[in-house]
Every structure is written in C-alpha cells, then in structure tokens.
Amino acid sequence: MNILLLGSGAREHAMAWKINESKHAARIFIAPGNAGTASLCTNLPINLTDFDALKQACIAHDIQMVIPGPEEPLVRGVYDYFINDPALRHIPVIGPSAAGAELEGSKDFAKAFMMRHGIPTAAYRTFRSDTIADAFAFLQTLQPPYVLKADGLAAGKGVIIVDSLDDAQRELRDMLNGRFGKASNKVVIEEYLRGIECSVFILTDGANFVTLPVAKDYKRVGEGDTGANTGGMGAVSPVPFADKEFMRKTHERILLPTVRGLRAEGIPYKGFIFVGLMNVGGEPYVVEYNCRMGDPETQVVFSRIQNDIVDLFNAVASETLNEQAIVEDERAAVTVVLASGGYPARYEANLNIEGLDCIFPDNTIIFHAATRLSNSQILTSGGRVLSVSARGDSISEALELAYQAAERIRFKDMYYRRDIGFDL
Numbered sequence: 367m368n369i370l371l372l373g374s375g376a377r378e379h380a381m382a383w384k385i386n387e388s389k390h391a392a393r394i395f396i397a398p399g400n401a402g403t404a405s406l407c408t409n410l411p412i413n414l415t416d417f418d419a420l421k422q423a424c425i426a427h428d429i430q431m432v433i434p435g436p437e438e439p440l441v442r443g444v445y446d447y448f449i450n451d452p453a454l455r456h457i458p459v460i461g462p463s464a465a466g467a468e469l470e471g472s473k474d475f476a477k478a479f480m481m482r483h484g485i486p487t488a489a490y491r492t493f494r495s496d497t498i499a500d501a502f503a504f505l506q507t508l509q510p511p512y513v514l515k516a517d518g519l520a521a522g523k524g525v526i527i528v529d530s531l532d533d534a535q536r537e538l539r540d541m542l543n544g545r546f547g548k549a550s551n552k553v554v555i556e557e558y559l560r561g562i563e564c565s566v567f568i569l570t571d572g573a574n575f576v577t578l579p580v581a582k583d584y585k586r587v588g589e590g591d592t593g594a595n596t597g598g599m600g601a602v603s604p605v606p607f608a609d610k611e612f613m614r615k616t617h618e619r620i621l622l623p624t625v626r627g628l629r630a631e632g633i634p635y636k637g638f639i640f641v642g643l644m645n646v647g648g649e650p651y652v653v654e655y656n657c658r659m660g661d662p663e664t665q666v667v668f669s670r671i672q673n674d675i676v677d678l679f680n681a682v683a684s685e686t687l688n689e690q691a692i693v694e695d696e697r698a699a700v701t702v703v704l705a706s707g708g709y710p711a712r713y714e715a716n717l718n719i720e721g722l723d724c725i726f727p728d729n730t731i732i733f734h735a736a737t738r739l740s741n742s743q744i745l746t747s748g749g750r751v752l753s754v755s756a757r758g759d760s761i762s763e764a765l766e767l768a769y770q771a772a773e774r775i776r777f778k779d780m781y782y783r784r785d786i787g788f789d790l
C-alpha cells in the first residue's frame with residue numbers, strides 16, 4: 367500500500383514510524399514532512415491545504431490511503447474533497463468530514479453538541495459583540511477564575527483564563543473586537559473546572575470505535591506547569607489516575623454518546639477523536655474535542671499500541687472496527703520536547719543540531735518536529751524541534767532513558783522541561 371501522511375511535526379514522524387512497522391505499507395509519502403521523516407518516507411514539498419496539489423500527488427504516486435495529522439486540512443474539508451471527486455473517491459481519508467471537524471473548529475458547535483447529547487462539560491454561554499452586555503452580566507454570575515474561549519481555530523492560543531472580573535471584561539471586549547480575527551467573532555464563556563487533565567483518544571469508523579492508550583501532556587513552557595501555554599512540552603502514557611473506573615465512566619458518559627451523537631446527526635466521521643478531559647474528583651468532564659491525534663501525545667500513544675496500525679486504518683475504511691481490539695504494550699512511554707530557547711515567544715532558527723548521530727539505546731527514539739536538512743546538516747526550523755521518546759517498565763524508568771538521550775543532543779539555547787510526569 368502507498369500511504370500519504372499530511373503534516374510536518376513529531377506527531378507525523380511517529381505516525382510514519384508506526385506505519386513503517388506495518389506489513390501493509392509499501393511506501394510512505396508525507397507532505398511536507400521534516401528532516402526526520404525523510405529517513406522513512408518520501409517528503410513531498412506540498413502545502414497540506416493545497417488540495418489540488420494533493421490530488422496530483424495521489425495520482426502520481428498511486429496513493430491508497432491519506433492520513434491527515436493536523437486539524438487544518440480536516441477543518442477545511444480534505445475528507446469531503448476526496449469523497450466528492452470521482453478520481454479520488456476510492457482513497458480513504460482517515461479523518462472526519464468538515465462537519466465532524468467542527469468539534470474542534472468551533473467551540474460553540476462542540477458545546478452545543480455536548481448539550482444535545484448530555485455529555486458532561488463545564489456550563490457555558492456563547493456571546494457576540496451585539497450581546498456583550500449579556501456577557502458582562504453572565505460573567506458576574508460566575509466565580510473566578512474566568513474562562514474565555516475564541517470560538518474558532520486560534521493556533522492553540524484562543525483560551526484565556528483570568529482571575530479578576532475586570533480582566534475578564536477587558537479580555538472579552540478585546541476578543542470580540544477581533545483579537546483572534548474571525549475566530550473570536552463568537553466567544554464561549556464557561557465555568558472553571560478544578561482537577562487534573564488527561565487526553566483520551568478514540569479511532570472510529572462512524573459506528574464502532576476503539577479506545578487508544580490514555581496520555582497526559584504538559585502544555586506549559588515552565589517547570590511545575592508555569593508560564594505560557596505551548597503546543598506541548600512532553601507527554602506520558604499510561605496515566606495512573608485514569609484508572610479502570612474513570613475510564614468506564616468516560617466510555618459510558620462521553621465516548622459512546624459522542625460517537626452515537628455524530629451518527630444520529632448524520633455527520634460522517636471516520637478518524638481520530640481526541641477528548642481533552644478534566645478529572646474533577648474522579649468524574650470526567652470534557653474540556654475540549656480535537657478532530658485529530660495530539661502532539662506530543664501521539665509519540666507516546668502510538669508507542670504503546672501493539673496492533674498493526676494499518677489494520678486499524680483499513681478497518682476504519684471498511685467500517686469493521688468492531689472486529690478489532692487494541693493491544694496495549696504494558697510498558698510506559700514518555701516523550702520530552704526539546705524546544706528552541708524563547709519558545710513559545712521569539713526564538714532563533716536555522717541552528718546546527720549536534721548529537722543526532724549518537725547510537726541511542728533500542729528503547730529510545732528521537733522524533734523530529736521542526737528540523738530541516740541543509741547540505742546534509744540538520745538544522746532547527748521552529749519552536750518545538752525534537753521529541754525524545756523512550757519506553758520502560760515504569761514511567762520513571764522511561765523518563766530516565768529519555769533524559770539521558772536528551773543530554774546527548776545540543777543546539778544553541780536548547781530548552782526542555784526536566785519535570786515531565788512530576789505530578790503523577
């Protein structure tokens with residue numbers, strides 16, 4: 367089988383690594399990929415929202431399956447583009463229709479969907495600039511801290527949490543005045559949930575679903591979960607507090623009604639659903655949905671799936687996921703993100719990376735994120751540069767391996783958190 371992956375991060379490198387282990391995969395292509403994916407795949411210099419160029423690539427390389435990594439092509443309708451084109455219809459896209467991707471593309475849509483299907487989430491209301499007076503009144507009924515969310519995609523920066531009512535009112539006015547462009551034409555204001563978060567992933571064929579290993583990511587840039595929000599600075603799997611009972615509640619109250627709700631509403635969804643959950647005193651609440659896998663969670667989740675991943679994707683395409691069961695590796699997996707100094711604000715790029723040619727132990731893998739090749743030297747090309755991943759008999763053993771590997775890699779001003787897993 368020839369498979370085309372879309373994306374260029376460590377998530378997509380981890381996907382390529384897992385697909386490469388499959389008995390089905392003949393060739394893996396990736397658009398656009400990075401210096402790490404180039405060792406497993408053919409990198410294609412195509413923008414992943416240029417659907418016409420993707421079509422040409424699919425025809426030229428006889429592609430039989432497309433797997434989008436990030437949300438953008440999904441929200442823009444790559445699934446629908448393929449299904450509606452007679453020349454592409456036979457190629458399954460592992461992801462939702464644009465309508466399904468609204469679970470991530472619109473917070474207001476996701477909240478209303480959860481209300482319709484009785485799925486536990488924070489109480490909320492949605493406002494526009496013409497209802498700002500109502501929004502101020504609603505804020506007064508809430509206890510601090512105040513949670514404000516831009517409705518649309520805002521590159522992971524659209525959620526603002528502030529302690530004072532004054533700040534909340536000022537932030538709200540800013541957002542409705544276009545702080546995130548069109549994405550904040552509508553703002554969701556919601557109740558603050560107190561608890562600890564985890565990331566639950568399912569793969570669905572639209573009727574059936576399988577639950578993947580649970581992960582926890584570390585979103586703040588600083589140790590002890592302090593400082594600015596990032597795309598994610600590290601992840602671990604399994605998650606001790608997501609025990610059998612918590613997962614049973616999650617399955618019954620959240621995962622089943624989500625898949626059934628999409629089906630009942632006639633929304634085509636054949637792909638991953640990422641449910642960001644808050645554990646509030648043992649009870650699961652949805653913080654957000656994403657229409658894709660997480661980054662850096664994929665680097666640990668895929669490391670703990672023993673199934674042939676392409677068998678699972680084929681079952682999604684043929685709507686036979688009921689015949690599949692996930693086999694979890696008992697070992698723990700962790701990943702530590704090596705970032706450019708200054709990230710998520712300003713940072714330098716095009717820096718030489720040293721140490722990637724070390725011989726790392728078998729249980730350690732370095733997934734590339736923002737890297738590029740220049741005259742056979744690997745350079746940094748963004749904020750999150752590498753994702754150093756390891757497996758071990760326990761989370762602490764895996765962390766020790768990952769940190770040993772991280773110490774062998776160098777680039778100017780390299781930064782990473784040394785406390786991944788500290789709260790478990």
Ligand code: AMP
Pocket residue numbers: 488513515522525556557558559560563585642653654
């Ligand atoms: P989101 O993009 O919706 O995942 O929000 C980003 C982060 O903000 C989440 O990972 C949470 O840490 C935090 N957050 C979002 N909504 C809430 C909430 N209702 N209560 C507490 N924290 C929240």
Ligand code: GLY
Pocket residue numbers: 583597598656659660661662663
């Ligand atoms: N790690 C969070 C995300 O992928 O959105």
